[in-house]
Amino acid sequence: MNAELIFSLTIFALAVFLGFELIARVPTLLHTPLMSGTNAIHGIVLVGAMLVAGTADSTLEQVLAFVAIVFGTVNVVGGFLVTDRMLDMFRRRPDRPDRAE
Amino acid sequence: MTLPLALSQNTVNLVYAAAAILLILGIKRLSSPATARSGNLVAAAGMALAVGITLFSPGLDRYWLIVAGIAVGSVIGIVSARMVRMTAMPQMVALFNGVGGGAAALIAAAEFHRLAPGPGGLAGDILAGIMFSALIGSISFSGSLVAFAKLQELLPGRPLTFPAQQVFNGLLFAATLAAAVAAAAAEKQVWMVALLSGALIFGVMLVLPIGGADMPVVISFLNAFTGLAAASTGFVLDNVALIIGGTLVGASGTLLTVLMGRAMNRSLANVLFGAFGAAPSGGGSPGAATSDGQMVREITADDAAVMLAYASQVMVVPGYGLAVAQAQHATRELADLLEGRGVRVKYAIHPVAGRMPGHMNVLLAEASVPYPQLLDMEDANPELGRTDVALVVGANDVTNPAARSNPESPLYGMPILDVDSAANVIVLKRGMSPGFAGIDNELYSNPKTAMLFGDAKASVERLVAGVKAV
Incomplete structure (x- = not known):
C-alpha cells in the first residue's frame, strides 16, 4: 500500500462517520429535501468527469467523458434547484401571521 | 490548450478542502428546518467552488469539451428542475440520482479504456476502484430509471415478478462480478463491456420486483449507491473532493435508508428481495365491490x-x-x-x-x-x-x-x-x-x-x- 492510498482510506473512514453523525437527528419533515440535497451533492462526480475529459486521448474516451460531464451537471444543477424549490415551500409567509413554526 | 494560470495540485487540493467544509456545513444545515434552505445554498456554493477550481487543475486539457458538457447539462438541469410539478418531485430525484450513477460508470469506463492494457498493468487499488465505480454506478443508473418509470407510471407500480427470478438475479450478479474480475485480471475492454452490460441489466432486475410502496426506500438506497460510486472514482482519480463528497452521501444515504425501512417495519433485505408473494388482483375498473366480492357503501x-x-x-x-x-x-x-x-x-x-x-x-x-x-x-x-x-x-x-x-x-x-x-x-x-x-x-x-x-x-x-x- 502506498502513502496516498492510506491517506485516501483515512479520509474515507472519517467521512463515513461524519455522514452518519450529520443526519442522525433529522426530523421526518426534512427527509425528502435531505435526500434531494444529498442527491445533488453526489453530483461532485462532475469533478471526476472534468478531470477524465481533461486527459482523454481517444475519441471514444472524449465521448464518454462528455456524456459523463452532461450527466454530472444535470445531477448537480437539477439536484440543487429541485431541493431549493422544495425548501421554498417551508418559507414562512408574511401574509400568514398565524403560521407557527 | 492548457489554461495559462494552471495552479499547483497543492493549491487545488487546498480549495477542495474548503469546498468539502462547505458541503459538510450544508448537510448539517439541511437537517434542521430553520436552516435547511440556506444549507442547500451553502452546499451549492461548495460544489461551485470544487467545480470551478477543477478548471485550474494542472495538466487539464480540452476545455471546449468540458465547457460544452457543462453548458448542455446546465440547460437540461435547469429546465427539468423548473418544469417539474411538486407531485412529480420523487421521480425527479430518482432521475437526477440515476444520471449521477451513470456519470460514475462512464468515468470508470473511460479511465479503463485510457489506462488498460497499461504498460506493466494497473495498480490494484486503481483497478478495484474502476470496477467498483462501473458496477455500482451502472446499477444505480438503470435501477433509478426503473424507479422513475414506476413512479411516473410508465411501468406498473406493482411488483413485476417471474418464476425463479431470485435465482436468475443471483446468477446474473455472479456473472457480472466474474466479468469484473476478468476485466481486472486481463485488462481487456470486452470484459469491461460485459461488466457494464451485466450491471445495467441487474439494476433493472433489482428494482422491477419491488412494489411501488417501497420505492422511497429504493431511491434512498440507490442514492447512497451513487454516493459510493462517486467516492470510488475519487480513489481512481486520487481526488479528495470526490472521496469526501461521495462518502458523505454514501453514509448519510445509508442511514436515511435504514430510518425509512424502520418506519415501515421492514429490513432493507426484505424490501429488496422479499418481492410481494401474492399475485395482485387486476381489478382497475371503478365499481362497488372489492375483487374478492365484498360490498362497499357509497355516500353522496x-x-x-x-x-x-x-x-x-x-x-x-x-x-x-x-x-x-x-x-x-x-x-x-x-x-x-x-x-x-x-x-x-x-x-x-x-x-x-x-x-x-x-x-x-x-x-x-x-x-x-x-x-x-x-x-x-x-x-x-x-x-x-x-x-x-x-x-x-x-x-x-x-x-x-x-x-x-x-x-x-x-x-x-x-x-x-x-x-x-x-x-x-x-x-x-x-x-x-x-x-x-x-x-x-x-x-x-x-x-x-x-x-x-x-x-x-x-x-x-x-x-x-x-x-x-x-
Whole structure:
C-alpha cells in the first residue's frame, strides 16, 4: 500500500462517520429535501468527469467523458434547484401571521 | 490548450478542502428546518467552488469539451428542475440520482479504456476502484430509471415478478462480478463491456420486483449507491473532493435508508428481495365491490359534508391521491370552513404517505397548512380513537387494517394509521382499484366506511360546496 492510498482510506473512514453523525437527528419533515440535497451533492462526480475529459486521448474516451460531464451537471444543477424549490415551500409567509413554526 | 494560470495540485487540493467544509456545513444545515434552505445554498456554493477550481487543475486539457458538457447539462438541469410539478418531485430525484450513477460508470469506463492494457498493468487499488465505480454506478443508473418509470407510471407500480427470478438475479450478479474480475485480471475492454452490460441489466432486475410502496426506500438506497460510486472514482482519480463528497452521501444515504425501512417495519433485505408473494388482483375498473366480492357503501358528497360539518373532530388522512389530484389547496379550504364552524381539524401523516417520507408535509406546506395540525403516526393513532370522522383523501396501503390483522397479507407488520378506530370513515377514491402495492384494502368493506368516488380534488371541492350549504 502506498502513502496516498492510506491517506485516501483515512479520509474515507472519517467521512463515513461524519455522514452518519450529520443526519442522525433529522426530523421526518426534512427527509425528502435531505435526500434531494444529498442527491445533488453526489453530483461532485462532475469533478471526476472534468478531470477524465481533461486527459482523454481517444475519441471514444472524449465521448464518454462528455456524456459523463452532461450527466454530472444535470445531477448537480437539477439536484440543487429541485431541493431549493422544495425548501421554498417551508418559507414562512408574511401574509400568514398565524403560521407557527 | 492548457489554461495559462494552471495552479499547483497543492493549491487545488487546498480549495477542495474548503469546498468539502462547505458541503459538510450544508448537510448539517439541511437537517434542521430553520436552516435547511440556506444549507442547500451553502452546499451549492461548495460544489461551485470544487467545480470551478477543477478548471485550474494542472495538466487539464480540452476545455471546449468540458465547457460544452457543462453548458448542455446546465440547460437540461435547469429546465427539468423548473418544469417539474411538486407531485412529480420523487421521480425527479430518482432521475437526477440515476444520471449521477451513470456519470460514475462512464468515468470508470473511460479511465479503463485510457489506462488498460497499461504498460506493466494497473495498480490494484486503481483497478478495484474502476470496477467498483462501473458496477455500482451502472446499477444505480438503470435501477433509478426503473424507479422513475414506476413512479411516473410508465411501468406498473406493482411488483413485476417471474418464476425463479431470485435465482436468475443471483446468477446474473455472479456473472457480472466474474466479468469484473476478468476485466481486472486481463485488462481487456470486452470484459469491461460485459461488466457494464451485466450491471445495467441487474439494476433493472433489482428494482422491477419491488412494489411501488417501497420505492422511497429504493431511491434512498440507490442514492447512497451513487454516493459510493462517486467516492470510488475519487480513489481512481486520487481526488479528495470526490472521496469526501461521495462518502458523505454514501453514509448519510445509508442511514436515511435504514430510518425509512424502520418506519415501515421492514429490513432493507426484505424490501429488496422479499418481492410481494401474492399475485395482485387486476381489478382497475371503478365499481362497488372489492375483487374478492365484498360490498362497499357509497355516500353522496352532500351527506358526507353534513357528517363533517357536525363532527367535533375531523382527521384528514392524505395520501398520494391527494398529491396527484393537486387537492392540497382545496383540502385546506375545506379545513378552514370546518374550523370556522368550530370543528377541530387535524392531519394524520403516515411516514411514507405520498411517495417519500416528508413528501406530504411538503405538499401541505405549499397549501399553508399550519405545522401544529400535522400529526405523525404515533400522535395520530391515539387521536383517531377520539375522532368522529376520518377523511381519507387518496391514501390506501397506509390505512389497510390487513397490515395489523392478516399475517397472510404482504403488508403484514407495516405500521399503519388506525383509521378504522374513528367513529366514521369517509374514503375519497377514484375507483375500487387496489393501491400502489396492488393489494385490496379491507377498510373499504368495513361497515363504518363510506366511499365517495371521484377525483380527489373534485370530490373535496364538492365537499366544500356541501359544507357551505349546510
